Amino acid sequence: SSGVVLSHVVDHIDYVCQLAGDTKHACIGTDLDGGFGREQSPGDMDTIADLQKIPAMLASRGYSPEDIDGIMGGNAIDLLRRAWS
Template sequence: AQHVGIGSDLDGGFGTEQAPMDLESIADLQSLTAILADRGYSPADIEAIMHGNWIRRLNEIWS
């Protein structure tokens, strides 16, 4: 989970086959936290995936 980041560009431009199975549109992104928890991800891993990894990486680049 340390090298995964979620982008919010699920606009359908690449077709639904490129989106995760449980997400049919950008509106479903709010369900991702619960989906990850149901699949056994820890709260720390979910936080990293949802935003922490992006923040960490951007800080590394911009430092």
């Protein structure tokens, strides 16, 4: 194990949001489900269902429900809609 856990993932999401100045530039990638093996996933992520731990972790850092929805996929959908319009 690399020692990486979900809280490190949230640290990186928070870093991107702080660097960019908002949450519109952060999103969970669409390739995460099945794109990588367990050896390349955070150690405390047993299944893809464990991604659902991230919203509560973001909320505990003060992120709004709207921002969390964007980070969990809404920002990617918005980007694709703009690109394909």
